[in-house]
Amino acid sequence: MPLTRDDVVRAAVEVIDERGLAGLTLRGLATRLGISAPALYWHVTDKRHLLDLVAEHVLAQLPxxxxxxxxxxxxxxxxxxxxxxxxxxxxxxxxxxxxxxxxxxxxxxxxxxxxxxxxxxxxxxxxxxxxxxxxxxxxxxxxxxxxxxxxxxPVPDTPADPRAHPxxxxxxxxxxxxxxxxxxxxxxxxxxxxxxxxxxxxxxxxxx
Amino acid sequence: MPLTRDDVVRAAVEVIDERGLAGLTLRGLATRLGISAPALYWHVTDKRHLLDLVAEHVLAQLPxxxxxxxxxxxxxxxxxxxxxxxxxxxxxxxxxxxxxxxxxxxxxxxxxxxxxxxxxxxxxxxxxxxxxxxxxxxxxxxxxxxxxxxxxxPVPDTPADPRAHPxxxxxxxxxxxxxxxxxxxxxxxxxxxxxxxxxxxxxxxxxx
DNA sequence: AGCGGGTCCCTAACGCTGTTAGAGGCATGG
DNA sequence: CCATGCCTCTAACAGCGTTAGGGACCCGCT
The missing domain is CATH 1.10.357.10 (Tetracycline Repressor, domain 2)
Structure with a gap:
């Protein structure tokens, strides 16, 4: 069964949830989907476009x-x-x-x-x-x-803060x-x- | 006269002002300063670090x-x-x-x-x-x-919006x-x- | 005078990124 | 049987942040 655009978006959301936005690369996403990176360009015009769809997807999930x-x-x-x-x-x-x-x-x-x-x-x-x-x-x-x-x-474990800011x-x-x-x-x-x-x-x- | 860290930060701010954050590359910044890209690493540990300094610089400008x-x-x-x-x-x-x-x-x-x-x-x-x-x-x-x-x-010149949202x-x-x-x-x-x-x-x- | 160490910069290169070019296989329908 | 979409492939490019390693310069010490 061929991949749909929605599959791609959902997978992108998963990657972001696991690795953060910086951890989302087209190659990584493609590998997770079992396809090659350029194949993504059939479903999506751009990485920017993909992120737009992700944003839409996240906000669309609310009732x-x-x-x-x-x-x-x-x-x-x-x-x-x-x-x-x-x-x-x-x-x-x-x-x-x-x-x-x-x-x-x-x-x-x-x-x-x-x-x-x-x-x-x-x-x-x-x-x-x-x-x-x-x-x-x-x-x-x-x-x-x-x-x-x-x-x-994450916090830098509050190094020095004795009573400088009471x-x-x-x-x-x-x-x-x-x-x-x-x-x-x-x-x-x-x-x-x-x-x-x-x-x-x-x-x-x-x-x- | 050698470059100071402050020179680097100021130049970075200028680049961001002109080209936006996405337009800031270490190579471009280095060229503008008349040095090579790796030379930046003497003044700054990281691009992330440079951006921290830029943020600090922007906020420090207020009275x-x-x-x-x-x-x-x-x-x-x-x-x-x-x-x-x-x-x-x-x-x-x-x-x-x-x-x-x-x-x-x-x-x-x-x-x-x-x-x-x-x-x-x-x-x-x-x-x-x-x-x-x-x-x-x-x-x-x-x-x-x-x-x-x-x-x-910039706005997509408001294509279709007749009276759908009165x-x-x-x-x-x-x-x-x-x-x-x-x-x-x-x-x-x-x-x-x-x-x-x-x-x-x-x-x-x-x-x- | 000569040596050592810090300062500031260099070239070369690595692995990664988004993206394009171009080709191919596999269904479906005329 | 051929054409037309659909979906994917390999190969490659330019650009990115970053590392390795070296080389000038200057200043203070012996």
Whole structure:
């Protein structure tokens, strides 16, 4: 049975999961698939193209965006979507590096459009909605990027840090892990968003 | 006069500014400096090491972190620092890619420590302060990353988008540019932070 | 005066990468 | 029986980061 493009993409994801993005070479990938390296060029135009497909594949694995449950605050619904996206990315090594720089695929647009609709429905202007959504996306990307970068480059076993930075030292105890860090930043943004929505509601501006 | 490590780093920054990170090769850099490629290995242990130095160099170009002016709200002071950092990064092409994955240099630590001190002074716990600071850093990194990625990969002249995504279409008019996007996200996080600080002050918890 | 050691650079070469050129085998359908 | 796609092959190229090993130069010591 001949190889499909999807086989190639899936194998690439496996290689990245095992060896990291830097460990993905066309020759290695081809050998794993039992074909020769140039044969990959039949399925894919480019390594860059392959990475685009990998990014798409990783993001496509998350469940179809559910509509907000009746009575569910928009902000909570938004937060849930972000957590799902984050989980999908953290499930694959170096995914942030792969995803970074890929503008949203055409078939990711309906979900984005729906989210923008929800935000404008809650009282933001359309431009504001897009900006807020992009900001949340930037935060998510940056967070996952740093988390995964820390995995790739393990700590240099903290050589000398006696009491040069007392406040950082004090923080070490209750700093928490990656999830706490994300949740705390997220709650910051959502709190700000809630405040803004409340302000809009108070001034009685109807949703545009 | 012999070449110094700083000459090498500065030249590398120039190359990245002109040709992008992908356009930086050791051979090309060496030729620009008038030496042979292996000679670079006397000044630098590795290409990875060179990039670390470049990242350091870019971030070191920002003015020494000023202390908050008397009476200046901590949050405003924080925002100002972030804007300065963002400007420094946007001044150099692909800087986000270079900086990503570099844990803070040892001599950037005092400034971080001071900022944590300011935040705990304002009422956060030490761990909270670090998390908040990291979250702001993640947002900054993600924002710059996406901004610069958009520059590297110019738009595909929006081929087909008639009215498939009406809300996005509606947002196109007042979406604003990169700066507005950043400022909007930033104000979200800062508003959340302000709210949290206010809550702490209200419950009368003394700064730890 | 001569020697040693550090500094800064060289040429040559290795193994690896993404990628192209061009050919071939193997089905299917007219 | 031939043609047309599909899918893969071998051979090769230019370019990459990096290593091995050597050679000038200069400065301080004996």
């Amino acid at each position: 179809a965006r559910r509509a907000p449950a009746p009575g569910e605050p928009v902000v909570d619904w938004l937060a849930d979507g972000l957590r799902v996206r984050r989980a999908a990315m953290l499930a694959h090594r170096d995914s942030a590096l792969v995803v970074a720089g890929n503008r949203p695929t055409e078939d990711a647009m309906p979900a984005i459009d729906a989210t923008v609709a929800a935000l404008t429905g809650a009282g933001l202007t359309p431009g504001e909605s897009v900006r807020v959504l992009t900001a949340l996306g930037s935060f998510l990307l940056g967070d996952v990027l740093e988390t995964q970068a820390a995995l790739d480059r 406040h950082l030292e004090a923080a070490a105890a209750d700093m928490g892990g990656d999830d706490e860090r994300f949740e705390d930043g997220l709650s910051l943004m959502l709190e700000g968003l809630r405040a803004r929505l409340a302000a809009r509601a108070a001034t009685g501006v109807a949703p545009v | 020494a972190r000023r202390a908050p002016a008397p009476g200046e709200p901590v949050v405003d002071w924080l925002a100002d620092g972030l804007r300065v950092r963002r400007a420094a990064m946007l001044a150099h092409r692909d800087s986000a890619l270079v900086v990503a994955g570099n844990r803070p240099t040892e001599d950037a630590m005092p400034a971080i420590d001071a900022t944590v001190a300011a935040l705990t002074g304002a009422g956060l716990t030490p761990g909270e302060s670090v998390r908040v600071l990291t979250a702001l850093g993640s947002f900054l990194l993600g924002d710059v990353l996406e901004t610069q990625a958009a520059l590297d990969r 809300h996005l279409e509606a947002a196109a008019a007042d979406m604003g540019g990169d700066d507005e996007r950043f400022e909007d996200g930033l104000s979200l996080m800062l508003e959340g932070l302000r709210a949290r600080l206010a809550a702490r002050a209200a419950t009368g918890v003394a700064p730890v």
